[in-house]
Amino acid sequence: MTEFQRLSKHREPLEYCIRCGFCKAICPAVSELGWDSASARGRMTFIKAILDGDIEVNEKAVERLFQCTTCGDCKERCPPGVKTLDIIEDARADIVDMGLSPKKHRILRERIDQFYNPYGAEMADKNKFKRDAEADTLYFMGCTAAFRRPETVIATMDILDAAGVMYRVLGEDEWCCGSVMRRSGYPDVAEELRDHNVNEFEKAGIKTIVASCSGCYRTLKEEYEMEGVEVLDITELVDRLMEQGKLSxxxxxxxxxxxxxxxxxxxxxxxxxxxxxxxxxxxxxxxxxxxxxxxxxxxxxxxxxxxxxxxxxxxxxxxxxxxxxxxxxxxxxxxxxxxxxxxxxxxxxxxxxxxxxxxxxxxxx
Ligand code: SF4
Ligand code: SF4
CATH class of the missing domain: 3.40.50.1860 (Rossmann fold)
Structure with missing residues (x-):
C-alpha cells in the first residue's frame, strides 16, 4: 500500500475547511491541551500539510491524531460540512500502515489477534454467560461488560428474563465487535471481526440483536450491514418493553x-x-x-x-x-x-x- 492511500481521497474536502474555528470552541481535547493542533481545525491543517509534503509525519502529529476522542461534535458544527472524523480515522489508518501506531494500540491489536478481545482475556470466560435457546434474538454482551463489568451483563439478562424475552448469548463465539480497532486505525482487523460475528449470527438465524454497550451498538448497526436484522440498544429495548406492558x-x-x-x-x-x-x-x-x-x-x-x-x-x-x-x-x-x-x-x-x-x-x- 502506498503512503496516505486512504487520506489521498480527502485532498479536495480538506480544501473546504475555512479555518472558522467553530470546531475548536467545542472540542474536548483542545479544551484540555490548549494547542490548535488538538482541534479539528488544527488536525485538518496539519493533515493537509502532510499530504502536500510541507511537513513530515512526526511524533507530535501522531500524538495529536490519537488524542481525538472521536466524539463527532466538530463534524456536527462544521459550516462547510468537512467530514472531520472520516479524515482523522483515515489518517490514523495510514499512520498505522506506516508502522507508526501508538504502542498501546499495537498491544490491543496483538491481543485481538491472539484472543479476539482487546483485554487479552480467555474467551472461554464468556461461556459463563452463554445461553442456548430456540430464539432469533441475541444479546451481544461486548468485551468491556463481559470481562470488566459482568454486573452489566447480569443486569441485562435479568431485564430480558423479567420481560419474558427468549434470547441467545453466544459466549466465546462472540468476538470483539471491532469498534476499538476501527477507531484506532485498524479497519482491516475490524472487518475480520465483523465477518466472524456476522457468520455466527447467520448460523444462529438471528433477527434481533440487543447491545448493552454504545460502541458495540454503533458498530453492529452502522458497519455490519446485516439485511433483515434489527439492532437495538438496551435503552431502546427497555423503552419498547415498557411501552408494550411487558416490563412494569x-x-x-x-x-x-x-x-x-x-x-x-x-x-x-x-x-x-x-x-x-x-x-x-x-x-x-x-x-x-x-x-x-x-x-x-x-x-x-x-x-x-x-x-x-x-x-x-x-x-x-x-x-x-x-x-x-x-x-x-x-x-x-x-x-x-x-x-x-x-x-x-x-x-x-x-x-x-x-x-x-x-x-x-x-x-x-
Ligand atoms: S471528534 Fe475529535 S477533533 Fe472533533 S471535537 Fe471530538 S475530540 Fe475534537
Ligand atoms: S468547523 Fe469545519 S471549516 Fe471550521 S475550522 Fe473546523 S473543520 Fe474547518
Whole structure:
C-alpha cells in the first residue's frame, strides 16, 4: 500500500475547511491541551500539510491524531460540512500502515489477534454467560461488560428474563465487535471481526440483536450491514418493553441525570428512549449540555488507552456539570463512559450503568 492511500481521497474536502474555528470552541481535547493542533481545525491543517509534503509525519502529529476522542461534535458544527472524523480515522489508518501506531494500540491489536478481545482475556470466560435457546434474538454482551463489568451483563439478562424475552448469548463465539480497532486505525482487523460475528449470527438465524454497550451498538448497526436484522440498544429495548406492558417498574423517588454516550447520542441519534425510561422510573434532571450538545466523557476513540490523563481530565468536566444538578447519580448506558466518569468522579457522585439501574428497580419492585 502506498503512503496516505486512504487520506489521498480527502485532498479536495480538506480544501473546504475555512479555518472558522467553530470546531475548536467545542472540542474536548483542545479544551484540555490548549494547542490548535488538538482541534479539528488544527488536525485538518496539519493533515493537509502532510499530504502536500510541507511537513513530515512526526511524533507530535501522531500524538495529536490519537488524542481525538472521536466524539463527532466538530463534524456536527462544521459550516462547510468537512467530514472531520472520516479524515482523522483515515489518517490514523495510514499512520498505522506506516508502522507508526501508538504502542498501546499495537498491544490491543496483538491481543485481538491472539484472543479476539482487546483485554487479552480467555474467551472461554464468556461461556459463563452463554445461553442456548430456540430464539432469533441475541444479546451481544461486548468485551468491556463481559470481562470488566459482568454486573452489566447480569443486569441485562435479568431485564430480558423479567420481560419474558427468549434470547441467545453466544459466549466465546462472540468476538470483539471491532469498534476499538476501527477507531484506532485498524479497519482491516475490524472487518475480520465483523465477518466472524456476522457468520455466527447467520448460523444462529438471528433477527434481533440487543447491545448493552454504545460502541458495540454503533458498530453492529452502522458497519455490519446485516439485511433483515434489527439492532437495538438496551435503552431502546427497555423503552419498547415498557411501552408494550411487558416490563412494569414503578416510579422511584430518585433524582438522576443522564449522560449521552457520543456513540449512542451524537453518532446514532438515540436520545429519547433512555429519557422516556428514566422519566417513568425516576425523576430525570438534565445537565446543561445534553442530547446533541452533550459533553464527551473523554474515553472514546482509543483515548482512554492512549492518554488516560487526558481522558480523566475531560471526564472531570462532565462530572462537575452533573454535580451542579439536583441528581443523586449519573446514569449512562455505555460501560466505557461509566468507567471513565467513575474514575474521574472518585466517589463524589455515583455513576451507574443504565441496565444495572433498571435491573435494580425490577429486583426491588
Ligand atoms: S471528534 Fe471530538 S475530540 Fe475529535 S477533533 Fe472533533 S471535537 Fe475534537
Ligand atoms: S468547523 Fe469545519 S471549516 Fe471550521 S475550522 Fe473546523 S473543520 Fe474547518
Amino acid at each position: 417498574i414503578g416510579k422511584s423517588e430518585d433524582f438522576v441525570t443522564y449522560h449521552d454516550p457520543c456513540h449512542l447520542g451524537r453518532h446514532m441519534k438515540v436520545f429519547d428512549s433512555p429519557r422516556r425510561v428514566l422519566n417513568r422510573i425516576a425523576t430525570l434532571v438534565e445537565m446543561e449540555h445534553c442530547r446533541e450538545n452533550s459533553l464527551c466523557c473523554g474515553a472514546g476513540g482509543g483515548v482512554k488507552s492512549f492518554d488516560n490523563d487526558l481522558a480523566i481530565n475531560i471526564a472531570k468536566k462532565r462530572v462537575e456539570e452533573a454535580k451542579t444538578t439536583a441528581a443523586q447519580m449519573i446514569i449512562t448506558p455505555c460501560p466505557f463512559c461509566r468507567t471513565n466518569l467513575s474514575d474521574a468522579a472518585e466517589g463524589c457522585i455515583p455513576v451507574v450503568d443504565f441496565a444495572e439501574y433498571v435491573a435494580s428497580k425490577i429486583r426491588s419492585n
